[in-house]
Amino acid sequence: MPIGTESCESCCRRGEQIMSEGDARDNILIVDDSPDNLRVLGEMLRARGYRVRTAVSGEHALESVRASLPDLILLDIRMPGMNGFDVCRTLKADPSLQNIPILFLSAVAGTDSKIEAFASGGVDYITKPFQAEEVLSRIDTHLTLSMLRTRLEEQVKERTAALVQSQEDLRSLASKLRRLGAHSLASEENERKRLARDLHDLVGQNLTVLGIAIQRLAAKCVTEEARSILDDAQTLLYETVERVHNVMSELRPPVLDDYGIASAIRWYAEQFAERTGLPITVEGVDLSGHLDANVETALYRVTQEAVTNIVRHAQASKADINVTSDQKAVRIVISDDGIGFDPDHIREPGSAGGWGHIGMRERIELIGGSLSIESARGRGTRVVMEVPL
Template identity: 30%
Template sequence: MSTNTNAKFILIVDDNPTNLSVLSEALRGAGFRFRVAMDGESALTLVERNHPELILLDVEMPGIDGFETCRRLKQNPATKSIPIIFTTALADTESKTKGFTLGAVDYIPKPFEQDEVIARVKVHMQLKHLTEYLEEQVRDRTTALQNAQVQLVQQEKLSSLGEMIAGIGHELNNPINFILNNIEPLQEYITEISEILDLYQQENATPSPKLKNVLKDLDLEFVREDMAKILESFRLGTEMIKNISTSLRTFSRSDSETKSLANLHECLDSTLMILQHRLKSKGERPQIEVLKSYGLLPSVLCYPGQVNQVFMNILANAIDALDEAIVQGKLHARVPKIKITTQITSEERIVIQIADNGIGIPQPIQGRLFEPMFTTKPLGKGTGLGLAIAYQIIVDKHNGTLSINSQVGEGTVFMIEIPVENI
């Protein structure tokens, strides 16, 4: 018998030395590794330390009998898949039915026929290996299907979102330019008319009674001052709309088959501009304060549209977390905040941290956040694909990392890290 504690082995559980000897000789002759236990308690302790590939388990033993030992093994998620073959002199149907009900895969009657023992062991070892192989294939195919689904959803969302936003940006651009291009000549016309009015007043110092009444009702001086203010407000308003249009077009830029250089600060700002309506105060929730701590970053070789989608998913989740904190009365601080920090490391890697002071995420959930179809949001409010897509974009498409650090009651930090030269 091998003494390698990590090698695969068969466990024999029997309190009879003769039975142990017969089974040991049979397994040794067939080239199997094995270990022995004299009772159920010892078997459970041994299995807990090192899982056997198969167990030959005697039914009638002092203390914990074979049926109880089997029941405990099958109740344990870590050991329930180990095949158990009962070895027993009990031949009644009731005993066999009980064993199969508890999860045994076979019975070997006593006294033992060594050839039969080896034949049954080989069959069940082959079945176990085949089952493990099939389970591995199912896991691989499931993972492949999930990844394919994430990619399809990602492409569809990028395409539809990009087309919609690009269309809005384009439609806004023409009227905005029209207004901006006409403000300056309108300003000149108003200036010229004001000069004519001044000349007219100088040359006609005594207006007629009718004109006096009209000027008094109009309050000409106030109107002239107010027109200048209105024009300036037009200019500021159209500049703001133009900035929104630029942000929309920056956010929705379509990705080609090759990466392009992008300013990540522009990507972040364009995403924040699009989410501006969600940052404003709403009901009992005050306006979300966005703090920026931008480092000096070089342009990054990336897929800008996909990176924008990552920023959109993470920032939208941060806003959701702050909304939920207000609803639950658990906001960490009086003012809801999102802090965005960027820097470049000595290894030429860009690090972006997006932090909120919301309710935080429990530790058991953090490990599943990037799994496809996993969501903590109520039915109908989350697909479970947003962060899975973000993870795939950063890790698979940009050779980076996406991680989370969260403390319940304190808040959450998402950290994105990608290389500058992302080839």
Template identity: 40%
Template sequence: MMTMPSAPQLAVQASVKRADEILVVDDTPASLQLLADLLTEAGYVVRVAPEGAMALHSALARPPELILLDVRMPGMDGYELCRRLKAAPQTCNVPVIFLSALRETTDKLRGFTLGAVDYIGKPYQAEEVLARVRTHIDLHRLKTRLAEEVEQRTEELRLSSEELEEKRAQLQALMGFMHQVREDERTSIARELHDELGQSLTALRIELSWLRKHCAPLGEVVLERADAGYALVEQTVQSLRRISEGLRPGMLDVLGLCAALEHLVSQFAERTGVSCSFSADADDYRLPENGAITVFRLVQEALTNVARHAEASQVSVRLAQEKNSLHLCVSDNGRGFASAQPRQGFGLLGMRERVLLLGGEITIDGKNGTHIDVRLPLVKGE
């Protein structure tokens, strides 16, 4: 058993940090005392145990910074003690150094296999023991500090990720609100244009038509002016209809999505001269709220991009139901773009946000023309 330390030894122990504590396990009293004195003089706090069971109880009660362990001991030998120490969560990370007269390679390999960090053969040099002890204590401290920093950084990243996700959710909610406000404003403006200005222009067109019929006796100049006024009003009415339909397609509310898209595609082909086809495998789809206007706006934006950038001669718009989702595909044979660095204009960003708001998926491929694939969830039937 360990002798009582002297007064100077107590002073040294009091000045040493808790992290410098070493547990020495050896069934030979002389060897145990020699190691205890050597380590104490080097400035370590030393706990001793003459057999395995006591050492295990001591280590589990208060894990040391390092354990020096003999192999051959009565009852629980060093190998078994090391195995139990490494199996316990309290001591699994405590470095263990075997210090034994067994110097065969197989003995050392067995110790390393059980989790020891080093193996010193007896008889040993005091300087070697102290050097290895210091090395492994420093390594253990660095490992512990690194693990704490990693854990702290992981927690910071988790909190940052949660905060970022919360901001993302708030931004999506704001985008959804902005889209809804914009659609409401478009609907209101389109209704006012149709109901107020449209009716006034229609009345003016009727009056001009009457004037055209009755102003022939007044001369060709008056008739030409009446014809010019009538043509101007007619052009204004057509422009008004086009603007109104662009703001809020009335056909979408009256006849449904497929009819509105077919009309949109037809108007696009007529206006741009680009061949454009539309196909759908159903007359209507059970889309969630704002689903129909979202699909319409996606196609509208895609066709706008084709007219502005694609230099295409053919465009196809296809709708198909796949299980519980609606598949929208818009393809053209234009010049496309580099898929690795696609254009990130507000048009594409807006399309992505609209799809994400409805819980859908969108992929945009710029190889061999531009291909936009969108999948939106359908409302399940009863």
């Protein structure tokens, strides 16, 4: 029985009109156990310029596909041995073959057969006898869809590769920025040390010599007016010495280098409470000798910033600093009983306090630690720093 209602000759004539000489189209595999069906379909497709391969059984079809991938398969269902459904399921189970579009050709028009065809992975179902133009139109449609899917997958791969490269570039840039930030902070601390040392060695010593000279001169004064002038000068000198000592401590407190972070935090809290009137309680362990100098410096500077923020923004009546350590990490918690705030708001650099909190977090992250801020309006604030040992 012929498989098409349109003559092969008519189809061939139209195919010759649309094909340019030497043009080659997609490769189609026809699988059918009927030589007549293979011949008619083959002639129809070749007339449209398709390259045609044939297979007379399911087993032969699998061998042909694995030898060379076709662009599309026309697959009969009822064949001796391996039927079309089994062939389709076998192909769809192989990741390297599963994207080949499969069109079923069958004389069976029942719904169950069509359901199984699509369930096994087919993209279309054509019932025999058929119109040649219908078959060609469906083939063109599915080849176009396959081409578009392939292009889309290629674009996805290209964009994914570009995204991966962009992420690598961003990671590289972030790493460079971290190194630059660490170098900048180290340079800043070194400059602080140098300035503090110069103030101590040069200005401090000169002020001391000047004070001794004023005392000796005052002892020789014979008039009350001269003695009063020297007393005023000595008072101003003492105030200057005190101010220089304060500047030296702000630049680089000697207690940090001499006794470690816990002692430095206690000293700073006492000095800060005396200047501002904010009671600060410090509790914690002695960490001297346990931490790298860069780690101690970062923890101290962030503690300074956090305590300063309490006075600037918190409207707190007291603050607490707790320093703890175990075998894995050192942890510093700075808390207050102030008005609190919305932590999400400070993530915006332009917001009040935003840059300060961002800088605190970045400074702790540069030494491999983490910083979190817990707060709510009316419930105070907790700044938690944790650095692995």
